[in-house]
Amino acid sequence: MSHDGAAAGSGWTRLLVVLACRAYRALLLTLVAIAAAPLVTGWGSYVVASDSMRPSISVGDVVLARPTAADHRVHVGRVYVFDDPTRPERLLVHRVVEKRDDGDYTTAGDANSVTDITPLKTSGIRAQAVLLVPYVGLPVHWARTRDRVPLLAWLALSIAAFLLAGMRLDSHGPSRPRRAKVAVATAVAVGAAAAGTSGAAGATFTDRTTNSGNEWTVGTWTQPYVGAVLTDRPFGLWLLDETGGTKYATDRSGNNRTGEYLGSLTLGAQGGLPNNPGTALDNTSGRVILGPQPVTAPSAYSVELWFRTTATTQSYLAGFEDDRDTGYSSFGADADRVVTMEASGRLTFGLWPKRSQTITTTRAFNDGAWHHLVVTSTANRSSTIYVDGVAAVSGATSVVQNFPGYWRVGQGSIGLFHTPAFTGDLDNVAIYHSTLSASRVAAHWAAR
Template sequence: MAGDSASAAAAPHDGGPETAVVGSVRLAITVAARAALFALLGMLAWALLPFALGWIPTTVMTGSMEPRISAGDVVIARPIAIGTASLGHVLLVEDPDHSNKLRLHRYVEDTPDGRLILRGDANQANDSSPVAPEAVHGVAVLRVPYVGLPVVWIAEKNWGNLAALFVAVSALTVAAAAGSSAAPRDGGAPAQPDAARDARQTPHRHIPTTRRAVRRRARAAARRTTTVRTLLCLASLPVLITPQLLMAAPAHAAFSAAAPTQAGSFAASSKYDCLSPTVRDNPTLFYAFNEVSGPEAVDGSGNKLDGTLSGAVERVSGSCAGDSPALVLGGSSGVVSSPQLLNAPDTFSVEIWFRTTPGVTAGGRLLGFGNAQSGLSTLSDRHLYLTDTGGIGFGAATRNGNSQQYKAAGITSPGSYNDGQWHLATATMSSAGSVLYVDGVRVAANTGLVAERPYSGYWRVGYDSMDFDKNRDWPGASTDSFFGGSVDNAAVYPVALTASQVQAHHTAGR
């Protein structure tokens, strides 16, 4: 009877359904809290570790670069040599209007005396004061969202948000540490292992347990609890002290905007952004090929003409500090096509960066217009192509005299560019004729070369028919319709670009 009474008395302490539910909820809260803390630490690491490389983490204080960069973001700037900044890049410079402050704006043009003119993406006008080349601290290459918000709140004396942050981090720390030990039982003794408890409940089995063993287990559990809580508290300290560290560093001072900023929102991102140059001069379509994967080429022009990749196409990833991503076409089936029928333009510009595969001398079509979205077009012109000798050609269908018949006409470069290096090919056309540029330099022109054949079709990168009425009449036309090599920043503009615009595109780089 005594044994039965003991068993009955012990029963309430044994784990039941209610205890299991409470334990599961407690475990879920602990795991979620720890995950949140370590996510914060990961973002802080992204913001601070580049400092070890000599790069400059900087807290953005205003919205003059919205929507891409918002107040509270931390931007990493990579130092560059004096005079090497490129148009279109976001630069960290000494503020020309306020001593001991910095400015983070985009480099948009030069003054006649060689100084840099900047502009905030959200501003209506260029900054009023140009910047000397030696005042450039670096080029922005990485953005970590939200991490610098406490710095902004301190500058604004927004103590409410700071207090809420402190409470939130403290609560996460407590929640993360709370589940590191089991709930005490029987007057403070730690919970016994499940195996020991099951054995204790098994009839006719005796598990010897001394007071010394119980105390030893209790002390071990307490040490584990203390260790976990100490580590979590230490892990949360950077979240609380980083704002003070960022505020103390001169490179993290406030940024000024030259004009009132437009209203914007925090551009939440699922990844940390590399800050590449913006699309310039309002193209009809612009394929930067920056996507990580998938069959889509996002149109950067804002016209929603997203392209489709097909065939032997390979994406090449880039880095924030080096080359931008690009697309490799296999030379046998790789192509990118625009999504919908468009009218063939009479005034336009086509432009593409390309690099031939070392050892491959065959030419191919780089970028042009055709009446088929896939396969070979029966009508195609207004195209840039690489000849088998490495030259660049540009061709369009013009009237054959006063008749309704058309002929293939074009211009070609005198030089060869199948050298395995990146080159920028640009062609412009208007009623004044056509001009061909390579690497920002005019290499050929023809005032009589105008597009006169009207039809509807698609813009395609890397492949389409090089025949004209079943003959290869284009000047220097390649024997291969596919281009084998790398391409990047394929663009079509609704105007004939000026020589200075083409040169600026080349200077800005990929």
């Protein structure tokens, strides 16, 4: 290659490199300006720190949010910045997905398999997300997480890019001293990182789990037990993870069958699943009514829950009744599909008013340990009681009636055949209007 040809090739390379660096500089400065400009008007700028809102929002994006007034109308489906109900010192940026019957709101990360456990009160809302600036907050995120390798690499590349962007497009003519260029490039890079942090101090974008003491990388995490249950499309799933003073039990199945807590019970007890953080319900003479409206009685069904007790009195675990609110009805009520615990601690299914064709476990389970209970019944009344993932007893059970009613947990109201409320802890209730197979019951137990 001739000297002139080599010089021409070098000139084109120089031109492309300088133009690319100038484009990067312009893009970076534009994104930083967009992220920082709203702060002048009092808006907030929040650096995203997790993947709980993917794919719409990613780590390193900057969310620009407009502060909300006290009379702000919350829009279901929009993204908000709010105080974490379980850790007030932390901010969350999640989507409002439901307005609850009690006036509070249910929130969720788009990438999460379940909604946030604790309801959001309007008083906790700080701002409504309006704009999203991609990537510009990554250096801030790396600095906060002390991820030095990408941070230093970005700084080095940015300084080099700003230096090259300041060069002439041709190789002729004077240029600024190298030291001055380094100082200018460094100042711009540091200024860009500082601008990204404006208004974001103490604000993080974190994923939620059922345990506020843990933070998970949602991109690679799903709550194992919840995931296993949702695979089988439950009629309703109530984790019973609400905090004390809460009146309603959130339905995690996506079917919006909000439950209601009634009677004497305490929320926030230690949960029953070791690898699925959450809390449980401590029951004395209370109940959970699963769903606000009566539903058609299913011919084939499954009842699943976790329980723990040392009680030595007969008690009611779960069943289907036409009565919703009464704790006891002396005149009787339509009630069947009931699973009870005997005074001996054995489990019985099939015993309800005017019916006594039952199956009963040989083993007692009032030993103070957590147990996983699944009762299944087909349309021809072939029933099985599973305990801890294994079939404990099977057989034909009593005839059931066809009436509209409610699934109840913890206490029934079945007239002269009244069974006392279950005394002990209850957790993770799921109802299916279908019959779970033995393999799926075992899969749920394995996911605990």
